[in-house]
Amino acid sequence: MxxxxxxxxxxxxxxxxxxxxxxxxxxxxxxxxxxxxxxxxxxxxxxxxxxxxxxxxxxxxxxxxxxxxxxxxxxxxxxxxxxxxxxxxxxxxxxxxxxxxxxxxxxxxxxxxSVHFSPEDVTLVLRFAAQRRRLLDILICQAESQYLHALQRYQRILTQRNRCLRGWRATPGPDELIGWDVQLCRLGGAIRHRRMRGLIQLEPDLTRFYRRISTAQEEVGVVYRGQVVSELDDAGLLSAEVMAEEMTTELAEYRDRERHAGHTLCGPHRDALTFTLDGVGADSYGSQGQLKGILVAWKMAEVRFLEGCSGxxxxxxxxxxxxxxxxxxxxxxxxxxxxxxxxxxxxxxxxxxxxxxxxxxxxxx
Ligand SMILES: Nc1ncnc2c1ncn2[C@@H]1O[C@H](COP(=O)(O)OP(=O)(O)OP(=O)(O)O)[C@@H](O)[C@H]1O
Ligand SMILES: [Mg+2]
Structure with missing residues (x-):
């Protein structure tokens, strides 16, 4: 292009x-x-x-x-x-x-x-969880329009569900909540599955590019929801349906806390996506130069990722x-x-x- x-x-x-x-x-x-x-x-x-x-x-x-x-x-x-x-x-x-x-x-x-790197993003993206999720989401949206639609629907249902949680003590009751839960978990499972599959695809290029740019010998890694991405492959990846079931269980565990908090405490909008250097969180411990190396390597890996999707x-x-x-x-x-x-x-x-x-x-x- x-x-x-x-x-x-x-x-x-x-x-x-x-x-x-x-x-x-x-x-x-x-x-x-x-x-x-x-x-x-x-x-x-x-x-x-x-x-x-x-x-x-x-x-x-x-x-x-x-x-x-x-x-x-x-x-x-x-x-x-x-x-x-x-x-x-x-x-x-x-x-x-x-x-x-x-x-x-x-x-x-x-x-x-196109894939865009800016030094302003180094701190912003790598130090803040929401920005790291955004980094991945924008990339997958560039590759697949269905993903954008899933994110938009998820966001709409999340807003409805949060409204429902805030009003739980009055009307409507938990019955309406269950209705939202079904849709939220279905979309949440699909989003988590797609993110994970994207990361599995991207991670080898990220490591390869980082090795070339960094002066030190440290290894970069990615962890999503506690799972080290390099330890997974497409064959071992849970299906979107299984991830949806997992999210249903998670929501049930959080129910009481959510009732008090008045908003949804688990799901793709809260998932932790972290970069690591030799297994330690780069957001907390990485130097400015190391973070910059991660972001540049990630962006180069993005080019390969999009090429893999569109040719x-x-x-x-x-x-x-x-x-x-x-x-x-x-x-x-x-x-x-x-x-x-x-x-x-x-x-x-x-x-x-x-x-x-x-x-x-x-x-x-
Ligand atoms: N909406 C706007 N209308 C007019 N000028 C704007 C607007 N937004 C930003 N600017 C101006 O654009 C200029 C900055 O441009 P830009 O950030 O692209 O510079 P740059 O060439 O990248 O500089 P640097 O080398 O410092 O990174 C600033 O002078 C800023 O005030
Ligand atoms: Mg500039």
Whole structure:
């Protein structure tokens, strides 16, 4: 997969930007605050239909403006296509594929695929449980629209169930709760199963890439709901139905506590997903450099994962990836992305002698 032309008219501080990515190795250079991160954020809008940084759409509208408009030409492996994401304060958000409006913004997910790394995410994602779940969820949504629908339904039922728990002492009674439980567990089992299967697929690449980037000898690992992912395989993975039954038992155990708490205390929305270094939680003990190594390796593994699902390699967007890396690490990283289809890097200055020789340079004024 390759992105060719990109037009931002406007997006955040970029009022009218037209870029033609002629090469599949681009180094985007520019001083602080020029809009390098904004440019990569705009590209990922075309992949996921929302801000990869978790910003609200209206925050990406230029100050004093009323809308943003991102459009691009990209090659999906067989032909050139056009994608446009428009958001207006009055009109709302709309996505256009080859000029025709998509009925739902989320339909954009399986079209142009990209994977985005930003150093801002290192602390945010790796230190907070909810952000780690989001990392995995966004990835699986990019691969499978059914997963997004399951998550959305789960969230709706969870809201209903929580409302019901809060009102338990009055009406409605536990009978209504049981109705919600059945649906919640069915979806919860499916979500847990899909997450686990995704992790089993991803983990070998994560370890391989981490070994190449890290200076030390430590081993990275992933643990989901107390299970060490490297110890599992697809054959040993419990089915979605069995996971749904497990969740039913779990809910029964939590019932009294939930009644007091007034909300649902177990399920995929609370599951622990952790990264480990030599078996110890990286969120509590990892150094900044180690966490960065984990996230970069994870993102590279994401590219492989999505390629495995769609047969197309997503575009890799690496924002400010060289910061805090020495020249050896930086060179290693560039060597690692050698066989990726298209890689766009940003940096405030050239990363060091010879490191990005194969990259075309795009300077942001
Ligand atoms: N909605 C917006 N409207 C106008 N300007 C905005 C908006 N959102 C962000 N900006 C501006 O965009 C600029 C930051 O752009 P960006 O983060 O892309 O810079 P950068 O080139 O990545 O810088 P650095 O090298 O420091 O990472 C800031 O000056 C910020 O104030
Ligand atoms: Mg930046």
């Amino acid at each position: 390759r992105i060719g032309e990109l037009t931002l008219k406007p997006f955040r501080n970029l009022q009218d930007l037209h870029v033609d990515f002629e090469s599949d190795r681009e180094l985007i250079l520019g001083g602080n605050g020029r809009g390098k991160s904004n440019l990569l954020e705009a590209i990922s809008y075309l992949s996921i239909g929302k801000s990869i940084r978790g910003a609200r759409d209206r925050e990406a509208v230029p100050h004093g403006g009323k809308y943003f408009d991102i459009s691009a030409r990209w090659h999906d492996g067989t032909r050139d296509r056009q994608l446009r994401v428009f958001y207006g304060q009055e009109e709302g958000k709309q996505v256009f594929l080859d000029g025709a409006a998509l009925s739902r913004v989320s339909d954009v997910l399986s079209l142009f695929q 197309q390699r997503p575009v890799l967007l690496l924002d400010d990836v060289f910061s805090e890396l020495d020249e050896v690490r930086s060179a290693e990283l560039v060597a690692l992305v050698e066989d990726f289809d298209q890689v766009l890097l940003t940096a405030p200055r050239l990363p060091g002698e010879g490191i990005c020789d194969r990259f075309s340079q795009l300077r942001m004024a």
